[in-house]
Amino acid sequence: MIVCVAVVGHQNNPLYLQSFTEADDALKLHHIVHCSLDVIDERVNNPKRSAPTLNETFLGLLYPTENYKVYGYLTNTKVKFIMVTTDLDVKDADARNFFRKFHAAYVDAVSNPFHVPGKKIASRSFGSRVSTIVKSFGAGTTV
């Protein structure tokens, strides 16, 4: 079950932060997202020589904490998507699928002429699309 998704801009400014669980955990989740930004920076600055820079969008499991797993995705404009989940076994394909749909929703939200790049995403339809994607995560079917 996904508990939190976040979109962070290229200057590490938060663009969108949404948690899908009770409010008292929200601060802890935001903290986890914040820490994972450091992990992303590490990965980006020291690319492994074995994986050339072709498909570096999906960063994979960033770090597992006590009962959460954090996945990251980097777009070519250095916008980062972060997903925190409580699922113990997350298939790689599921996570990639999730980020692909999330990326599509993000691109549509940013194409709104009234969206100011660098400011928070205020689009209601983006929020509802993200909720739909989150709900269908881990449903198992590859549609």
Added chain:
Amino acid sequence: MPPLTPPKSGDALFASVDRVNAELFTLTYGAMVRQLLTDLEEVEEVNKQLDQMGYNIGTRLVDEFLAKSNVSRCVDFKETADVIAKLGFKMFLGVTANVTNWDAEGTSCSFVLEDNPLVDFVELPDTCQGLQYCNVLSGVIRGALEMVSMKTEVTWVRDMLRGDDAYEMRVKLIKQVPEEYPYKDDD
């Protein structure tokens, strides 16, 4: 004199004109509306400007439309409306509109657009709720019809950006202006 080639259908017309990428078109229009809002600041002013821009476009567009589509003279306003909805919109926007809600005298009708390439990805922010985002379309229709001697008034009835389920424009024919000759007949 009979037309030399028969009028084309909507799809054939659409296939025969040069096309542009839909996203480029949508993003360009969005950027233009955005810039107008920044420059003019008043939502009503922006609506008026969009209408004026549409009017200028419409006066030029109607010639291209008539040249490419080979339609014959329309007998009455009903036929005009059908031609605009099926051929005009298809040729320039790639979508067809439905003509509905004819009034008793046949001078007023509605064009209903289910999908509108101008408004892909757009969400109106709370500060611009009075903005008629597609006002340029009403200007285009008004301008085009004025060039073929019909004075009309076009208003927006339904707007998907405000929460309705489709885009609906009400077009009302005010009068037919017969062509005026610049010289008197009996001189």
